[in-house]
Amino acid sequence: MNRRRVLQALLAASAAGAASGLSTKKLRAAGEKTKFLLTFPLFGGGAIIDSFLPIKASEAGNADTLDCFPDDQVVALSGSDIRCADPLITSVLGFDVSGDPLPFPLSGFGEKYKSEMMVTTVTGTSVNHAVAQKRALSGGGAWSGRTLQEIVASTYGAGFALPNVNMSSLGFLERGSDPTLPAEAYAEPIPNALLKPLSFSGSQGIKGAPGKDLMKLARGARDNELDVNSAFYQSFYRSPKLDLWQKQRLISQNIEDQGLIDELVFIKDSPPQIPLAEYGLNSAPEVDELLVLFPDMFNDPLEQQAALACLLIKHKVSVSITISPNFAPVNGGPLGIKSTPLGFDLSHQDHRFVQALMWTRCLGIADKVITFLKSNTFDEDTNESFWDRTMMHFPTDFGRDKRRPAGAPFWGAGHELNNGHLTISPLVNGNTVLGGVDPDTGMTYGFDLASGEPSPGRNTSEGESFAGLLQAIGVDTSSIDLPDVPAMRKG
Amino acid sequence: MHLKDCLLLFATCLATLGSAACDDSSTPGDDGGPGGGPPDLPPTSNDAALKLKAGFRFRNDVAQALGLDETFCSELGLADCAAVHFIIMGGADAFGSGLYQPLPETTATSPLAFDRVAIAGCLSRAKIDLQSSGEGAIFVGLGVDEDGRMDANSPAASAAIERLYRRGLARNPSTGETEALLKLYAAIEEQGSEAPAEDWATLSCFSVLTTLENIFY
Numbered sequence: 127m128n129r130r131r132v133l134q135a136l137l138a139a140s141a142a143g144a145a146s147g148l149s150t151k152k153l154r155a156a157g158e159k160t161k162f163l164l165t166f167p168l169f170g171g172g173a174i175i176d177s178f179l180p181i182k183a184s185e186a187g188n189a190d191t192l193d194c195f196p197d198d199q200v201v202a203l204s205g206s207d208i209r210c211a212d213p214l215i216t217s218v219l220g221f222d223v224s225g226d227p228l229p230f231p232l233s234g235f236g237e238k239y240k241s242e243m244m245v246t247t248v249t250g251t252s253v254n255h256a257v258a259q260k261r262a263l264s265g266g267g268a269w270s271g272r273t274l275q276e277i278v279a280s281t282y283g284a285g286f287a288l289p290n291v292n293m294s295s296l297g298f299l300e301r302g303s304d305p306t307l308p309a310e311a312y313a314e315p316i317p318n319a320l321l322k323p324l325s326f327s328g329s330q331g332i333k334g335a336p337g338k339d340l341m342k343l344a345r346g347a348r349d350n351e352l353d354v355n356s357a358f359y360q361s362f363y364r365s366p367k368l369d370l371w372q373k374q375r376l377i378s379q380n381i382e383d384q385g386l387i388d389e390l391v392f393i394k395d396s397p398p399q400i401p402l403a404e405y406g407l408n409s410a411p412e413v414d415e416l417l418v419l420f421p422d423m424f425n426d427p428l429e430q431q432a433a434l435a436c437l438l439i440k441h442k443v444s445v446s447i448t449i450s451p452n453f454a455p456v457n458g459g460p461l462g463i464k465s466t467p468l469g470f471d472l473s474h475q476d477h478r479f480v481q482a483l484m485w486t487r488c489l490g491i492a493d494k495v496i497t498f499l500k501s502n503t504f505d506e507d508t509n510e511s512f513w514d515r516t517m518m519h520f521p522t523d524f525g526r527d528k529r530r531p532a533g534a535p536f537w538g539a540g541h542e543l544n545n546g547h548l549t550i551s552p553l554v555n556g557n558t559v560l561g562g563v564d565p566d567t568g569m570t571y572g573f574d575l576a577s578g579e580p581s582p583g584r585n586t587s588e589g590e591s592f593a594g595l596l597q598a599i600g601v602d603t604s605s606i607d608l609p610d611v612p613a614m615r616k617g
Numbered sequence: 618m619h620l621k622d623c624l625l626l627f628a629t630c631l632a633t634l635g636s637a638a639c640d641d642s643s644t645p646g647d648d649g650g651p652g653g654g655p656p657d658l659p660p661t662s663n664d665a666a667l668k669l670k671a672g673f674r675f676r677n678d679v680a681q682a683l684g685l686d687e688t689f690c691s692e693l694g695l696a697d698c699a700a701v702h703f704i705i706m707g708g709a710d711a712f713g714s715g716l717y718q719p720l721p722e723t724t725a726t727s728p729l730a731f732d733r734v735a736i737a738g739c740l741s742r743a744k745i746d747l748q749s750s751g752e753g754a755i756f757v758g759l760g761v762d763e764d765g766r767m768d769a770n771s772p773a774a775s776a777a778i779e780r781l782y783r784r785g786l787a788r789n790p791s792t793g794e795t796e797a798l799l800k801l802y803a804a805i806e807e808q809g810s811e812a813p814a815e816d817w818a819t820l821s822c823f824s825v826l827t828t829l830e831n832i833f834y
Contacts, residue, residue: 288725299715299716301720310725314724314726315704315705315720315724317704317713317714318701324693324733325730327733328728328732328733328736332690332737332740334740334744336736336819339808340816341820343804344821344823344824347798348823348827351797352794352797352828353830355793356791356830357658358829363661363665364665365665365666365833366665368667368829371723371829371832374723374725374727378725378726378727381729401693401694402693
């Protein structure tokens, strides 16, 4: 047996296997009824009782020592069980602003999207940020450690160039722990949304680089002559890293062939700061539309992430996209600060202000993403928009302490397992609160998974919430030991 | 991978192994050791425990191989390429992304990031060498004419490839490797390149520095 010929055959077969799903130029266009998952973690611990399950002071057993709101700062949405917190902040990190209090109303957002909003209670299992974040996405390991995003990418991602992309950090960026997950469903990490499109070409944007056809000649010589005949490859051909790399070369060639670098650059040529034309780069056709929605995208990383997310969905590059703030502060906006250091976790220093600021920030961005997706058509025949096929889910690390020092205008709140989530989508049971909150303790309680009836004394587990979300987005969970949660899906 | 793809892979392997078994020039065993046939193949590594040459390390190796400063690659003139693509090039990012360890595997765009660093370096080296009138590090004495063409069969072309391999991979090229890269020149000319010699210098450099051998160790 001639080993050299065997190695050549293995290389060819491996390439054929990877290429078998890449027969069309743009991979398989998402003509099949794909769905999109936009995961928007509330990084650091966003409390549901500070947003869409707020407690009125008049309801609380002891309003002085509970995280609750004056009655006029809790708004019940018309025709809905959903409540919104409309906090009026009188103290910012200990500085008294009661003379000119700061409003952070969520009711405007609530009124706009209530028909597609689902508020669910959930109790997590860790107060460690990284661990809790990962469990929030994996349902506590309910499906062999796979994350929501990985499962959606596995289900709907065939034919997409980059099925799963993740612009978050820490535990929300961590890969799931299922070793059998197909490599195509791994998340592509995006630490810098502004510059990420540059990695969609091996040469475009490098001054003086040869054209694509010449690059292909060089890659052909490398792949088919130099690599396969090298002593290195013949020694190490069994390496799974080499096997994966060779498959990824094909995928990346396809990404390059699709010209994604020209479709996903979401900023305008702005020399000398951003000299796109000088480097042979073009802006996406939607750049003007995105600049209207995200006017501060030069300075605001979350706006950058949102802009890129919009394009990744519209150009059918990805089915699972994750965006989020992180521990880094972002300056700007009317208050001089848009994102606090530690994100939601600065609740340790000033719970009420931080929750108000960060919920407003995240939902403000979400509103703009939804606006973009609603205004772009997914299917010309059915006139469905991209939003019609999207689920936007807001997981978070955990909740916050329910108590406060008696009468304190501002206080710090630690980590608390008991909490809830917000999900917005035409695909879920909208205009719904599943579960409830005890006005004496601030603790949320669960719901009957089938009927959705509130169930005091029961907590919704991470796994149950995870199962309900997957079923709502149309993933078949019948082969996995997950509970059936019809209460969370539409119809 | 779908079942259909697995069957295709399996069938292809069977067909090729079947034909290879009839080859008269077979060598016994994996180590080409005593017992028959020339030991022309290196031993197969059973563990094949390779590591990726991550981010700055790859950039620095390219810089050293090509005799360049480490600042040779910059995205939009704003930031170092390896820094921009650090995570997909195998780096960790504790402070920015909370990634305390590198990703366990490379990603779909990892090959493109490595390509960008290599092509930037090779462009610089090719330009310097071809403009240096005989003084250069790798692509010297190619006898480029006024149309930007060179004689790929000249000793200078083979010598350039040898220098490229010695600097890049710390070894001599095989006869096959030299032939493959010389053949590349003809293909570049045929493609209609306006500066075929310079493109060849750039692209042969790129081909070698992005081989598996230079990206993994």
